Amino acid sequence: MTEEAAPPLDLRGISKSFGGVAALRDVDFVLRAGEIHGLVGENGAGKSTLMKIIAGLHGQYDGRMAIDGRPVHFRSPREALAAGIGMVHQELSVVPDLTVAENVYLGQQPTKGGIVDWRAMMDGARRHLADLGIDVDPNARMGSLAIGLQQLIELARVLFSGARIVILDEPTSALSPPEVQRLFEVLRGVRASGRSIVFISHFLDDVLAIADTVTIFRNGRLIATEAAGTVDKGWLIQRMIGRGHEELEGSYTGAIALDSRPDAPVVLDVRGLSVGRAFADVSLDVRAGEVLGIYGFMGCGLIELARTLFGKLKADAGTMSIGGKSLRPRSTAEACRAGIAFVPESRRSMLFHTEPVYKNMSISVLGRIGRLLLRPSVEKDIARQHVQSLSIRPPTVETLLGSLSGGNQQKVALAKWLTWPPKVLVLSEPTRGMDVGAKEDVVRIVKGLREQGMGVVVLSTEPETVLSLADRIVVMKKGRIVREFAGETVSKDQLLEAA
Numbered sequence: 001m002t003e004e005a006a007p008p009l010d011l012r013g014i015s016k017s018f019g020g021v022a023a024l025r026d027v028d029f030v031l032r033a034g035e036i037h038g039l040v041g042e043n044g045a046g047k048s049t050l051m052k053i054i055a056g057l058h059g060q061y062d063g064r065m066a067i068d069g070r071p072v073h074f075r076s077p078r079e080a081l082a083a084g085i086g087m088v089h090q091e092l093s094v095v096p097d098l099t100v101a102e103n104v105y106l107g108q109q110p111t112k113g114g115i116v117d118w119r120a121m122m123d124g125a126r127r128h129l130a131d132l133g134i135d136v137d138p139n140a141r142m143g144s145l146a147i148g149l150q151q152l153i154e155l156a157r158v159l160f161s162g163a164r165i166v167i168l169d170e171p172t173s174a175l176s177p178p179e180v181q182r183l184f185e186v187l188r189g190v191r192a193s194g195r196s197i198v199f200i201s202h203f204l205d206d207v208l209a210i211a212d213t214v215t216i217f218r219n220g221r222l223i224a225t226e227a228a229g230t231v232d233k234g235w236l237i238q239r240m241i242g243r244g245h246e247e248l249e250g251s252y253t254g255a256i257a258l259d260s261r262p263d264a265p266v267v268l269d270v271r272g273l274s275v276g277r278a279f280a281d282v283s284l285d286v287r288a289g290e291v292l293g294i295y296g297f298m299g300c301g302l303i304e305l306a307r308t309l310f311g312k313l314k315a316d317a318g319t320m321s322i323g324g325k326s327l328r329p330r331s332t333a334e335a336c337r338a339g340i341a342f343v344p345e346s347r348r349s350m351l352f353h354t355e356p357v358y359k360n361m362s363i364s365v366l367g368r369i370g371r372l373l374l375r376p377s378v379e380k381d382i383a384r385q386h387v388q389s390l391s392i393r394p395p396t397v398e399t400l401l402g403s404l405s406g407g408n409q410q411k412v413a414l415a416k417w418l419t420w421p422p423k424v425l426v427l428s429e430p431t432r433g434m435d436v437g438a439k440e441d442v443v444r445i446v447k448g449l450r451e452q453g454m455g456v457v458v459l460s461t462e463p464e465t466v467l468s469l470a471d472r473i474v475v476m477k478k479g480r481i482v483r484e485f486a487g488e489t490v491s492k493d494q495l496l497e498a499a
Contacts, residue, residue: 006069007032008084008165008196009054014063016049023049025220027063031165031196036187038211038228039200041240042462045217047200051167054198055087056080067165086163090170090299094150096143101125103142104157128160129153132186147277148179152186159190166190167198172206173299173478184210202297202499204233216240237496260472260486264288266324267455268340268424270309273318278304279479282318286424286455291446293470294459297499301479302459303345306428309457310342311335322423336364339423343413345432351413353402357392358383360401361415386415390445407441414445424455431465443468463495475499 009031016024024046031037039047052058054065056074065072067083074080077087094103102109104125110117125138134152142150151171158166172180187197187210201207207214211228216239223239264287273282279301286292296302307313309320311329320327322338329335332342341364344350351360362379383397390411392404401412410430417425430446431439446469450456458469466473473490475483475498483498 005033006066008068010066010069011050011054012064014050014053014061014065016053016058016061022220024053024061027220027222029215029222031198032213033196034191034194035213036191036197036199036211038207038214039198039217040202040204040207040214040236041217045240046220047217048169049220050217051087051169051198051200054080054165055085055167081161081163084162084164085167086158086161086165087167088151088154088158088169088171090173092147092150092154094142094154096141098142099138100129100136100140100142100145100153101138103153104128104138104160106157108161129156132156132159133189134186146179148175148182151175151179152183155186155190159195164195165198166195167200169200170202170299171199172201172203173297175478180206204236204496207236208233233497234493237493240496241492256467256491257489258470258472258485258487261287261290262487264290267322268309268457269319269321269324271319273305273308273320274316275304275308275313276316277479278313279476282476282481284474284481286457288455289450289453290471291450291456291458291469293466293473294457294476295463295466295473295495295499296461296476298461299478300476300499302461302476303428305476306342306344306426306457306459309335309424309426310340312342336422340426341417341422341424342426343410343417343428343430345429350416351401351409353400355401356398357387357401357404357412358397360412361386361397361419364416365419382419383415386418390415391441407439410442411445414442418449421449421452421454424457425449426457426459428459429461429465430458430469431460431462439465439468463492466495467492 007030011027011029014024014027015022027050029050041047049058053061056077056079059075072083074083095106101121105121110120110124112120122138129136129138134156136145136149136153142153155166171183175183190197199207199211208228213225214228214231214236215225216223216236218240266285267288268286270285271283274280282305284292294302294305304313308315311332311334314330315328322340327338329338358380361383366374380397386392387395387397392408392411401409404412427446431442446456446458458466460466473485474481475495477499
């Protein structure tokens, strides 16, 4: 009787913390040869943290990792790649101005007489791509290709570098259905060659369609591992969000009653809005005194839609109107003048961390309170009102913004727009990275703005955020609106199912 070979990847008791907060807790994970292993879980569940440990991006952790039974501890992606591990990130690292062949051979170009052997590189790339079933001209410029092809070529580069274990992070988030099927064909060929794949995705249908095995993460723990053919989407969702004593803090497993306001006047009307490959034919309206929630998984077009509403991205097609007046903002300043305000998912991009709180609050209204000279006393008076009404801590307007917690910084970001309230406030991931208390404060503030008659758009990949805030919810999937919930009860399960 022969002894069974050790699995290509075996992790035991892996734990990892950031700033004292546990991201992974005592995780055991095994990847077998010739296996596509699906990894699912909510945002922050620990999936990407574990994969970054495997790929050498996080060198500090507790626990043991073995490759083919041999103990390893990677401290850089270079070490992991040398051991046969490659990762294709959601944000591709291709070089658009180089050719396909140059991208395949990136960092390892063949040479002859001390110079690059272009013929050998073209011929080698053509053979390698053909072996994977990828039909593309190796002399084509990478930037001229569709995203799906670019992703396949990056996968080819990782495999060409010698990777026997390939980690794919949200590989189908930006792909059309035909591109997804082409990717799956390539992945099945990779599996048939004996190599192993970890497939991380929010798209549960895709995971079930391609994976042999599926593992569920929740709150930093590995909850279950099962053969993909023995489970369904409902089973995955139930274990992703938890039940009973195991449910995630703040998750909504019951039905939430939506209080839509169909008789209120429309303040924002969007028809057929499209931007490149980010999203297409988006139509929606927002009413006065209403919070419209827009939910979807990462990569579905939420961030691009938010930026388009505020004039940061230019629409290729479609129309917008504010209070019945047509608008196609060509800049953020034009959107502001029309009555639209925006708080992005990254607070750092809109706030000045080395400046005091009052300057961060007054920056959007300086033209109104002092056209020629700054008036610090007026700025501070305005800021004090917001500090008090929003319960910002510490309650001093001279405090440097960078010394505040993330939740209080978010309150400052909101206050920036409240001196002269807009008609429509667009919030992208308004509670990301906050503790429960700070999230409750933001929920209270947004609901207060709603009661004042403001139209609010909340875009989030966190279903809890949308459920806690919205009067009406639309769901986006791969750049399109696929479902609307209004005047009914809706649960987290239903949002996940729709997305």
